[in-house]
Amino acid sequence: MEPDQQGADRVGLKKRIAFDYELQFHLIAMAELPLQSGALSFITLDRLPLSSWGRIKEIDGEPTAVTRLHALGLLPGQLVQQRHRALLGEPIAFEVAGQKIALRNQEARMVLVERIVPSGHQSGDPS
């Protein structure tokens, strides 16, 4: 891949997370997601806690891995749930698109997800 193209394809992840943070309010306003205000956060898939759900925002990184993940059905908008973590911290198994798939941290870090806390699960939130 050409360097300039690479630059265009891969905006730094950090930058984008910051940008997405601003977007959050718009997303809430659009009411597309079953989210509660306090629950909104963008994290990489490797940091999704056990049994919790996320919605894939995008996948970015080494092209081979990205296309492989896409082919396995990890696409923007898909819901993903963390199911198991191996004894030594990785790989991590997820349920996504009606199947169970295990990834190493390196690949899981390429997937940016939006954490979802189903409504009703939050207690003591005045809003």
Next chain:
Amino acid sequence: MTAPTTPASTPARPGLKFHRVALLGNPNTGKSTIFNWLTGLRQRVANYPGITVDAHRGKMRTGQIAWEVIDLPGCYSLNATSPEEKVVVDLLQGKGAVPRPDVLVCIVDATNLKRNLFLALQLAELGLPMILVLNQWDLARKRGLTIQLDALERTLGVPVIATVGSRGEGIDALREAIEQSLENPRMLRPVEWDAPVQEAIHHLRSKFKEIGVELDLFEARRMLFDGLHAAPRGFSSKNPEASSIIEESRAMLRAAGLNPSSAEAVLSHQFLSRILTGLVEQGEGAVSATDHSIDAVLVHRVWGSLIFVSIMALIFQFVYAWAAPLMEVIESATTWAQEEVGRTLEGTPLLQSLLADGVLAGVGSVVVFLPQIFVLFFFIAILEDCGYLARAAFLIDKLFGWCGLNGKSFVPLLSSYACAIPGILATRALEDPSARRSTILMAPFMSCSARLPVYVLLIGTFIEPHYGPWAAGWALFGMHFVGLAVALPLVWAANRFIFKTRHLPFILEFTGYRIPAWRNVVFTMWEGGREFLVRAGTVILAFSIVIWALLYFPRSQQVETETIQTLLEEQALISGEPVDDVTSWLEENPDFAAKLEQQLAGAWLEDSYLGRFARAVQPVFSPAGFDWKITAAILASFPAREVIISTLGIIYRLGPEVDEESDTLRERMANDLYTSGPRVGEPVFSLPVAVALMIFFALCLQCGSTVAVMARQLSWTWAVGAFVFMTSLAWLAAVLVYQVSSRLWLG
């Protein structure tokens, strides 16, 4: 029906009239099961030139038409970014040594239709007739998925056949569909791309035409979505404008709000969702509740790991112990056959020895591995078929990931502790070619069961008498980890600095648990055994005959006469009366005859080409403290390391039948002194020598069968390279151990 229907399908050789059908599909869709149903036992593994992936080929007949069925490696997509997928693409485009197939059979998992159809959509762009097989139909029904086959067939434009691979249901319908596809070829409905994609592809093709490169639609799409990865090697240097054209067209996608690297997958899935609406009713949650509850135990951090260790211990025990009685049967059958041959051919010693010690010993040394191969493949097939293997790889992956291996390397490496051959054959489960290669290269470092007799003999002779059974036990335990401890960092360094392997993403799919199909289990065992017998067996047999010849010839009459003379003189000294008629005296004294035979065998070995060669190369091994006898024993055991025991038996005038527990052999080795040279009077074997010899055996690739199997799985270059490397490494380590330890002991 004789003439091929598509111009691309001309047979490789003009005289041969058969058509080709290629099977494709995601991994774990039951593709090989369908292949086995179609071809039966008329199949073989074909390594296409220059390809590291195995493609199975088999024959099939439908009516009057002969078919070659090609089972391509399972893949999730045809993206050019992955080297092994590119191999499949080249093959389907007829760029390799094999012509394009006439028909494609795309096998999809009916329980996960949408994901599986992504590959089918990519295949559609190749412009080949296709048949869609919905496998695991029973499972899909059970999970409450309803798929309207007729409507699906109308929507997609190709025949859709529901099959149950484990029971062979739907196979006849599939055969019929394959046959009909020649007369009535049907193509899969391609993705209706959005305008921006169409424009970008048009732009790409017309610009390339300007610089004199004609791209078909498939190539153009691959370049658009995969960038320069899709271009052939050296393409961009020949066409300097290529990358800027590709970048321009990708920029067109970006301008339309699409991310070029994910556009294909996203748009294809949108397209699928659109056309499948109403045809496929996904039941509630495709991962079944039963699977979740089994996983809750089997993949549990604590319980899962414990169960994993127990299962692996059990398999290892079975490979080690179950196979033993069968191996003993084969060994005694070999011995029996050798004795029979010996008796029948008593008059012609050359033929007798060639058949008994060359051919039969060679055949025996091949067949003896079959029980272990069958037992291991029995368990692997069961674990794989029931869905546990992926979970096992999940649990253990972290331990192997750091050095370029992965969780799937574990079973092959563990079984290499019993024998490297089934271990290397079992690496087929690894999809990542570089991890597979690393695992194959590591397998012979694992302490296989043939090394055990060497350790037992040397530890029993030189460690146990001086340091007690505890030290002996620990020494034996420690020797089993020498190879692993040396190999792991080597593999890490090789992957990091020499091969500079691009790390492929390691992604495991947890398939649903199911009861293994016995047919699959039998096929897997059969395939493993046959592969070894046919491919490696011939090479091993050749090796054994060469070593036999080196040990047998020149077999001069002079040596025999001298040996008899010396013995008789000794006898005369003891008894006081000379022997006149040698033949009748030998008949009267069977003990003496046996002694003569042992002496003669030893004398012949010393005089053989191998014995002479050992004396010639002894200076090479002397830095490790080995005398010519140890050198000869090492050289003779290059085809199979356990041969060292019988060779030492012959050298120490005890005949080839000694085993590692033999007290006489131990005694003679311990009391053997140098009779000439600078070290005259010193013992031949000292503790440093014994340890150096064990280290040599731990690291050296002294196994013709392993070399042959490695050559089969990788290439002869790799196999010979591994042999040279491991031999040099073993020599270096033995010298180091001897020099350091003898100085420490002496100082």
